[in-house]
Amino acid sequence: xxxxxxxxxxxxxxxxxLDHIKKYNAIARSLKPFMLIIGGxxxxxxxxxxxxxxxxxxxxxxxxxxxxxxxxxxxxxVGLACGMLYMxxxxxxxxxxxWRPEISKGFASTLKLLGELDWEKTxxxxxxxxxxxxxxxLLKAGTCLVVSVAAFxxxxxxxxxxxxxKSVLPGAFFWGFIAVLxxxxxxxxxxxxxxRELRALDMLVWELRWFSVEFEKAEFQT
Amino acid sequence: MSSSKxxxxxxxxxVIARIIExxxxxxNLNRTALATVTGLSYDRLVRYLSWMSEQGFVILDxxxxxxxxxxxxHAYEQLVQWILxxxxxxxxxxxxxxx
Numbered sequence: 579x580x581x582x583x584x585x586x587x588x589x590x591x592x593x594x595x596l597d598h599i600k601k602y603n604a605i606a607r608s609l610k611p612f613m614l615i616i617g618g619x620x621x622x623x624x625x626x627x628x629x630x631x632x633x634x635x636x637x638x639x640x641x642x643x644x645x646x647x648x649x650x651x652x653x654x655x656v657g658l659a660c661g662m663l664y665m666x667x668x669x670x671x672x673x674x675x676x677w678r679p680e681i682s683k684g685f686a687s688t689l690k691l692l693g694e695l696d697w698e699k700t701x702x703x704x705x706x707x708x709x710x711x712x713x714x715x716l717l718k719a720g721t722c723l724v725v726s727v728a729a730f731x732x733x734x735x736x737x738x739x740x741x742x743x744k745s746v747l748p749g750a751f752f753w754g755f756i757a758v759l760x761x762x763x764x765x766x767x768x769x770x771x772x773x774r775e776l777r778a779l780d781m782l783v784w785e786l787r788w789f790s791v792e793f794e795k796a797e798f799q800t
Numbered sequence: 801m802s803s804s805k806x807x808x809x810x811x812x813x814x815v816i817a818r819i820i821e822x823x824x825x826x827x828n829l830n831r832t833a834l835a836t837v838t839g840l841s842y843d844r845l846v847r848y849l850s851w852m853s854e855q856g857f858v859i860l861d862x863x864x865x866x867x868x869x870x871x872x873x874h875a876y877e878q879l880v881q882w883i884l885x886x887x888x889x890x891x892x893x894x895x896x897x898x899x
Contacts, residue, residue, distance in 0.1 A: 585880065588887045597894040605897060665899040685880055692883075693814050699804035711897065768898070778893020785890050792886050797876045798816055798857070 582685045589688040590681055595701065595782065597674035599707050602779070606710020609717075610670040612661045616721050619657020621726065626650040651732040657720045665714070697790035701783055715772045722765060726757035748787040806871045815840065815848055816857075820843070823858065823868035830864050 627650060680687045730753045762769075815838070822837045823829065827836065828843060835845040852858045857872030 582880065584858075584885060585884050588884075592887070593892065595813060595892045598897060601897045602895075605899070631886065646837055655898055658841075662899050669897060669899055677897055684821065686814055686821050689883070690814035691815050706830065738880060770896070775897075778895055781891070782895075787839070789890055796814070796879065796882060796886075797812060797878055798855070 580733045583586075584690055585685060589691060593677045593681065593691065596695075597672075599673045599700070599703055600637050600674060601669045602707030602711050603703055604668045604672045605665060605714050606706050608665055609710055609713060612665055612714065612716065615661040615664060616654075616717060619653050619660075620721070620724055622657075623653040623724075624652055626653070636745055648732060648736070651728040654721065654725045654728055655789075658718075660727055661721070662718070668765075670728055675753060692793060697786065697793075704779055704783050704786070708776055708783075711772070711779070712776055712797075715769075719761060719765060719769070723754075723757050723760050726760050815844075816852065817876065819845070819848060819852065820857070820868060820872055823866060824873070824876075828867050829867045831860075831866060834866055854882070
């Protein structure tokens with residue numbers, strides 16, 4: 579029946595959306611380990627730079643410090659890659675689609691799925707997902723910024739050492755500014771998409787709040 | 801729901817819909833067969849049938865066969881339309897978490 583199919587299709591859409599919420603929540607739950615990985619890599623990078631600075635090790639192409647500096651600059655990048663891989667693993671581990679066999683049974687089964695949903699918890703989950711995703715996006719952008727600063731400094735340092743045989747550093751502020759421009763240029767679309775997702779999550783809370791109130795009123799009328 | 805003799809404190813729409821769907825599909829069934837088809841315990845089914853009979857959705861004849869009435873059919877269609885109307889208004893944005 580066409581009506582049944584339309585309901586099934588719409589409920590499928592709802593359940594798929596809720597599956598996505600599970601994935602967002604996996605991101606929110608994994609924020610702590612992610613922050614540890616990222617924070618650890620940046621702290622290690624800064625500690626190494628401080629050590630080089632304290633011991634006054636002059637960078638130079640033939641100096642082991644140069645190689646050390648190069649390797650140290652890779653640490654935040656490796657940290658970011660590991661953090662993202664960890665997140666991906668957590669998201670991929672989320673079990674989704676367990677409602678599919680039920681929904682294929684028809685209208686009554688869609689009622690069962692809707693009736694079994696804990697709406698309050700679902701709404702809380704969406705809010706948590708939204709918060710977690712926003713924090714994750716900010717952390718990721720921040721780490722990209724640190725990686726960019728490190729990469730630019732390293733590249734500039736290498737060039738000046740090779741061609742001028744001395745280190746000429748314009749300063750962290752300059753590289754910070756350049757890194758912001760590059761990050762905004764490279765990740766601009768990604769930021770926009772993430773912002774739209776956060777808006778969609780916001781709207782979803784309102785939509786589902788309304789539907790859950792209405793669904794409570796559903797009954798067989800004589 | 802206005803009736804005081806609900807099968808449970810909370811009326812399960814799914815169970816009623818399942819009973820009506822089974823009766824629509826298999827036409828007339830006795831209670832044991834209906835319990836098997838719907839996956840309900842016999843006692844639970846009897847409680848639901850009692851309520852549905854009160855509402856005029858089903859009729860139990862003298863041989864214990866359950867018949868779906870026009871009213872039952874109509875109530876089912878109304879609920880389908882009601883759900884479609886409400887769920888049809890939901891809009892889901894494009895969500896695909898990226899890591």
